[in-house]
Amino acid sequence: GESVGLHLPTLSVQEGDNSIINCAYSNSASDYFIWYKQESGKGPQFIIDIRSNMDKRQGQRVTVLLNKTVKHLSLQIAATQPGDSAVYFCAENRSGGSNYKLTFGKGTLLTVNP
Amino acid sequence: DSGVTQTPKHLITATGQRVTLRCSPRSGDLSVYWYQQSLDQGLQFLIQYYNGEERAKGNILERFSAQQFPDLHSELNLSSLELGDSALYFCASSPQTGGLYNEQFFGPGTRLTVL
Numbered sequence: 001g002e003s004v005g006l007h008l009p010t011l012s013v014q015e016g017d018n019s020i021i022n023c024a025y026s027n028s029a030s031d032y033f034i035w036y037k038q039e040s041g042k043g044p045q046f047i048i049d050i051r052s053n054m055d056k057r058q059g060q061r062v063t064v065l066l067n068k069t070v071k072h073l074s075l076q077i078a079a080t081q082p083g084d085s086a087v088y089f090c091a092e093n094r095s096g097g098s099n100y101k102l103t104f105g106k107g108t109l110l111t112v113n114p
Numbered sequence: 115d116s117g118v119t120q121t122p123k124h125l126i127t128a129t130g131q132r133v134t135l136r137c138s139p140r141s142g143d144l145s146v147y148w149y150q151q152s153l154d155q156g157l158q159f160l161i162q163y164y165n166g167e168e169r170a171k172g173n174i175l176e177r178f179s180a181q182q183f184p185d186l187h188s189e190l191n192l193s194s195l196e197l198g199d200s201a202l203y204f205c206a207s208s209p210q211t212g213g214l215y216n217e218q219f220f221g222p223g224t225r226l227t228v229l
Contacts, residue, residue, distance in 0.1 A: 034217070043116065043204050043220035044157070089157065101170055102147075102218065104157035 008087060010109045019077040021108045023090030028071060030092035034102070035064060035075045039086045047075070047088075077110075085112045117141065118221035120205050126227045132193040135224045139186055139207030145169070146188040147208070147218055148180055152201040163188055195228045202226075 013019050025033070031052035036044035050057045050064045050073075057064050063076040073090050087109050091102040117140035127133055139146050148160040150173075159172035163182035174180075177195075182188045192199060202225055206218035 036220075041222075043118075043206075043222050045116070045220065046217050049217065091157075101159045101162070101172055103159065106156045 008107050008109045010111065012111045012113060013080050015080060015082060015112055015114050017080055019075075019080045019084070019110060019112075021075045021077075021088050021110065023073040023075075023105050023108075025071050025073060025090070025092045025105070027092060027103075028068075030103075032093035033064070033066060033073050034091045034093075035062075035073075036089045036091060036104075037084075037086045038089065038107070044089060080110075080112050082112045082114055085110055116219040116221060118205060118207050118219050120203075120221040120224050122224060123222065124225045124227075126229065127195060128229055129195055129197060131195050131228075132191065133195065133226065135190040135192070135203050135205075135226075137188045137190070137205030137207075137221060139188070139205075140219055143207035143209050143219070144186065145208045145210065146182055146186070147206040148174075148188070148190050149204040149206065149220075150201050151204060151223070152198075157204070160190070192226070197228050200226055200228045 034049040035047040037047050038044045048059045048062050048064050050066050055066050061078045065074045077084055087107040089107045090105045119138045121136045125133055144165045147162045149157050150160055151157045160174040161180050162170040166182050177193050180190045202223045204223045205221045208218045
């Protein structure tokens with residue numbers, strides 16, 4: 001597979017443990033956030049999103065927390081599995097009229113050890 | 115499989131050349147977005163088209179251009195290629211022009227290598 005970054009923050013967990021991946025965003029005007037998962041050799045895949053009027057949203061095995069005060073976003077993965085190994089990106093939407101641009105963070109490499 | 119297709123999967127060319135990357139959005143999606151992913155810059159938004167019209171521009175060089183055709187497929191043209199243009203180029207699509215809360219579906223990407 002291909003590496004998407006040589007100097008990514010990395011997180012290594014044991015199978016079955018919970019994972020927490022963090023992301024800091026810069027624009028206080030951002031009002032929509034998405035977590036993407038990118039496996040080696042593939043395009044980013046949507047995991048979960050959250051609007052700025054919420055501070056928590058849950059999906060299947062995943063939870064996103066948003067702290068607007070400190071401009072921090074986190075992704076929690078419960079009972080992490082080997083198939084969760086990937087690079088995880090947070091993305092923010094910087095709204096402005098009809099423009100829609102996703103600004104991505106640098107990503108975090110999650111490695112799940114069996 | 116996101117439903118977004120991109121061709122070619124790999125492209126190797128020389129500096130100074132011109133290439134065209136092609137993207138077919140998901141059936142029914144009107145918006146197409148192009149992104150560049152490099153090792154040092156991460157995923158960067160380049161440009162968005164909606165129903166044939168340019169809607170948003172990001173960090174796209176003047177040597178790069180794009181268009182969206184009546185059948186909604188899109189092409190990204192890269193000219194006067196430089197070594198630093200080597201990267202993964204992703205196309206994404208979404209149903210609407212994208213105001214907020216509009217998920218983008220990514221294609222598998224085109225790996226461009228400039229020698």
